[in-house]
Amino acid sequence: xxxxxxxxxxxxxxxxxxxxxxxxxxxxxxxxxxxxxxxxxxxxxxxxxxxxxxxxxxxxxxxxxxxxxxxxxxxxxxxxxxxxxxxxxxxxxxxxxxxxxxxxxxxxxxxxxxxxxxxxxxxxxxxxxxxxxxxxxxxxxxxxxxxxxxxxxxxxxxxxxxxxxxxxxxxxxxxxxxxxxxxxxxxxxxxxxxxxxxxxxxxxxxxxxxxxxxxxxxxxxxxxxxxxxxxxxxxxxxxxxxxxxxxxxxxxxxxxxxxxxxxxxxxxxxxxxxxxxxxxxxxxxxxxxxxxxxxxxxxxxxxxxxxxxxxxxxxxxxxxxxxxxxxxxxxxxxxxxxxxxxxxxxxxxxxxxxxxxxxxxxxxxxxxxxxxxxxxxxxxxxxxxxxxxxxxxx
Numbered sequence: 001x002x003x004x005x006x007x008x009x010x011x012x013x014x015x016x017x018x019x020x021x022x023x024x025x026x027x028x029x030x031x032x033x034x035x036x037x038x039x040x041x042x043x044x045x046x047x048x049x050x051x052x053x054x055x056x057x058x059x060x061x062x063x064x065x066x067x068x069x070x071x072x073x074x075x076x077x078x079x080x081x082x083x084x085x086x087x088x089x090x091x092x093x094x095x096x097x098x099x100x101x102x103x104x105x106x107x108x109x110x111x112x113x114x115x116x117x118x119x120x121x122x123x124x125x126x127x128x129x130x131x132x133x134x135x136x137x138x139x140x141x142x143x144x145x146x147x148x149x150x151x152x153x154x155x156x157x158x159x160x161x162x163x164x165x166x167x168x169x170x171x172x173x174x175x176x177x178x179x180x181x182x183x184x185x186x187x188x189x190x191x192x193x194x195x196x197x198x199x200x201x202x203x204x205x206x207x208x209x210x211x212x213x214x215x216x217x218x219x220x221x222x223x224x225x226x227x228x229x230x231x232x233x234x235x236x237x238x239x240x241x242x243x244x245x246x247x248x249x250x251x252x253x254x255x256x257x258x259x260x261x262x263x264x265x266x267x268x269x270x271x272x273x274x275x276x277x278x279x280x281x282x283x284x285x286x287x288x289x290x291x292x293x294x295x296x297x298x299x300x301x302x303x304x305x306x307x308x309x310x311x312x313x314x315x316x317x318x319x320x321x322x323x324x325x326x327x328x329x330x331x332x333x334x335x336x337x338x339x340x341x342x343x344x345x346x347x348x349x350x351x352x353x354x355x356x357x358x359x360x361x362x363x364x365x366x367x368x369x370x371x372x373x374x375x376x377x378x379x380x381x382x383x384x385x386x387x388x389x390x391x392x393x394x
Contacts, residue, residue: 297360302329328386333379
């Protein structure tokens with residue numbers, strides 16, 4: 001027997017049982033009515049004979065005539081109404097009709113209750129099974145839905161399985177593509193390293209032996225290419241999961257000062273200052289070196305967009321949920337249409353500095369995310385661009 005037939009049987013069975021119960025009650029009530037009618041007529045005849053013993057022959061003939069008549073069975077005889085009597089005055093089973101109706105209603109309600117409860121349990125079981133399967137999929141476990149029943153959920157079950165299978169294939173293809181991209185990126189970075197190093201060494205030798213006005217722009221471009229190579233190599237490590245970060249206490253005040261110290265030459269050239277308040281010991285769990293690298297990219301962006309004589313402001317705080325670091329400048333801020341794309345690789349906004357490669361902010365965002373943090377950007381109401389970093393407590 002298929003599950004669909006079983007389910008139909010479970011739905012119909014309570015109704016059949018209740019219908020049988022109603023017929024049983026109807027037969028019981030009919031028997032009770034006939035018994036009470038017989039006893040009532042018998043008592044009436046006894047009363048007549050006690051009052052008039054000579055009327056026995058007339059009474060028996062009247063009973064035979066009464067048995068042969070059909071009018072009283074259809075409710076057409078209302079002879080006693082002319083003397084002021086009603087059916088209730090002679091009923092020996094008062095309330096039987098009401099009792100029968102109540103019992104019938106109870107049985108019908110019970111039938112629908114049992115039927116709906118059975119259907120509800122079936123639906124809950126099927127939904128629970130499909131939900132557990134999706135939870136296992138979300139947890140990274142593989143498997144299939146065992147097809148053991150055929151019901152109204154069968155089509156949904158098949159579609160869920162097809163969708164999950166398609167997602168598995170898509171994810172595997174995406175992971176393979178990401179691995180290939182990381183490998184290619186690493187290969188490009190390594191291929192660039194050798195000629196760049198050779199070119200920089202040759203340039204240094206040229207500056208010593210035959211200095212001229214052309215060496216400086218060449219040096220600037222080679223240094224830019226060298227930074228690009230280092231960034232590409234770091235991104236390839238991040239994409240491939242080969243970049244290993246430490247997980248130890250990092251003091252916010254210390255790492256901010258280290259980042260500014262490494263940008264001292266740039267900030268002197270841009271004629272900007274950094275303001276880092278000392279708020280005592282505020283720490284988060286992360287990697288000191290890579291956090292400094294990411295902060296340098298943000299502070300560098302602020303320095304390049306600050307007006308001459310401007311200041312770069314830093315602030316930080318900690319609450320039970322996260323450690324927050326704010327870095328902002330006194331420049332024009334971001335173009336509103338650029339804000340959603342600032343952390344995309346190789347994206348250059350309308351106000352990007354000439355010579356930038358569009359990797360710094362994306363690299364900083366990836367480094368913070370690897371440490372369980374987030375990076376966002378916004379414009380301040382008073383002007384200036386603001387970066388907000390949060391490291392969440394675990």
